[in-house]
Amino acid sequence: MEDNGNDDPLGSNIPVKVCGKYDHELDVAVKVVQLACSLCQKVQENLVQNQDKVKAKEDSSLVTVADWSVQATVSWVLSEYFGSESISIVAEEDVQALTRVDSTALLDTVVSTVNECLSEANGFGLKGPKKSLGSSEVLEAIGRCNSNGGPKGRHWVLDPVDGTLGFVRGDQYAVALAMLEEGEVVLGVLGCPNYPMKKEWLNYHHSYYRIMSKLSSPTFESWHKGCVMYAQRGSEAWMQPLLCDNKQFSFQSLARSIRVSSIDDPALATFCEPVEKANSSHSFTAGLAHSMGLRKRPLRVYSMVKYAAIARGDAEIFMKFAKAGYKEKIWDHAAGALIIQEAGGVVTDAGGRPLDFSKGIYLEGLDRGIIACSGAVLHKKLIKAVYDSWDSSNL
Ligand SMILES: Nc1ncnc2c1ncn2[C@@H]1O[C@H](COP(=O)(O)OS(=O)(=O)O)[C@@H](OP(=O)(O)O)[C@H]1O
Numbered sequence: 001m002e003d004n005g006n007d008d009p010l011g012s013n014i015p016v017k018v019c020g021k022y023d024h025e026l027d028v029a030v031k032v033v034q035l036a037c038s039l040c041q042k043v044q045e046n047l048v049q050n051q052d053k054v055k056a057k058e059d060s061s062l063v064t065v066a067d068w069s070v071q072a073t074v075s076w077v078l079s080e081y082f083g084s085e086s087i088s089i090v091a092e093e094d095v096q097a098l099t100r101v102d103s104t105a106l107l108d109t110v111v112s113t114v115n116e117c118l119s120e121a122n123g124f125g126l127k128g129p130k131k132s133l134g135s136s137e138v139l140e141a142i143g144r145c146n147s148n149g150g151p152k153g154r155h156w157v158l159d160p161v162d163g164t165l166g167f168v169r170g171d172q173y174a175v176a177l178a179m180l181e182e183g184e185v186v187l188g189v190l191g192c193p194n195y196p197m198k199k200e201w202l203n204y205h206h207s208y209y210r211i212m213s214k215l216s217s218p219t220f221e222s223w224h225k226g227c228v229m230y231a232q233r234g235s236e237a238w239m240q241p242l243l244c245d246n247k248q249f250s251f252q253s254l255a256r257s258i259r260v261s262s263i264d265d266p267a268l269a270t271f272c273e274p275v276e277k278a279n280s281s282h283s284f285t286a287g288l289a290h291s292m293g294l295r296k297r298p299l300r301v302y303s304m305v306k307y308a309a310i311a312r313g314d315a316e317i318f319m320k321f322a323k324a325g326y327k328e329k330i331w332d333h334a335a336g337a338l339i340i341q342e343a344g345g346v347v348t349d350a351g352g353r354p355l356d357f358s359k360g361i362y363l364e365g366l367d368r369g370i371i372a373c374s375g376a377v378l379h380k381k382l383i384k385a386v387y388d389s390w391d392s393s394n395l
């Protein structure tokens, strides 16, 4: 692993399993996603009790202090490591709502959230700022992420909080960071703050989070509320625990490589889909599930945690069929798609073609929907099911 120099006191102690062309980029990306996840965990704890702090955007989707603060933090760190002049970042949020005259209190909250987070950068193996950032620097960091991506050169792709609806409901969400090189996703990092290393811990986590009970936990060292998954193109996919308050335990090398499930019998397979019917047709996917012989209840989970579930074998299929006219954005899929592929799975559109991340901020040319499978057998069956049932669907 690359050593980031003297300013990086703990960097070499944080295990980031890497072996490839983009080791340094991936190392920084995993650390900044860990840092961002810790920011999100703090904001989510407050937000669940203070729903008035959730804002609606022009398209009525939600945005919170965490979305802006993570975008600012990641943008600032990437710019420090890779140069603010040359870096290209494609990300979901902009500064519009923060620069309105009636938004000073909101902006102040974002600025203090970013500074509190960056003050912990050293603990995550990253260089922090020498002094606190002012509001203009925070706005600049958010606004710098206005690249349109494209087929040439290098672009970072960030969804600061994916599944904002899950986030404000105290449920699953993800921090998603990817890097494109010449139009291809070459690295992906998915921070899943409420998705523990083992799925059996999910129920424990929910009772912990919702009731704040004092149940006896999995062994202290092994207990982590969330995980981070990552991959670079052409190597394996990895998962490690999110750093938590007891950092001395998290510094142990707990990273492990992840693989998709080996199940290829539809009767034993589980499919995941968005929670919201508005984001994907539940009736169409129920029809597909029936026709290809899936018997288990769908796993409805907010955010790219669905990709995380496929990548480490908690489920076998992911489907998303948005309404006609909705254009999928690259930041909702880039990191998750690479991690599934490097874990041995297949990700395509519903016509069986690879997703094209080279056309700007949208997945242009997407054929009907997105499907991801743990292997080729299930993928072939699913493509056939779509082919057989599309004409009779209302999509
Ligand atoms: N109408 C519509 N159709 C399809 N997709 C939409 C739509 N509106 C929004 N979005 C995008 O969906 C992202 C969340 O997707 P999910 O699969 O997590 O959906 S769900 O929250 O589980 O229902 C969500 O990501 P975040 O905004 O980062 O939360 C959006 O980019």
Ligand SMILES: [Mg+2]
Pocket: 061, 062, 092, 164
């Ligand atoms: Mg959003």
Ligand SMILES: [Mg+2]
Pocket: 159, 161, 162, 163, 331, 332
């Ligand atoms: Mg998203």
Ligand SMILES: [Mg+2]
Pocket: 067, 092, 159, 160, 161, 162, 163, 164
């Ligand atoms: Mg988002």
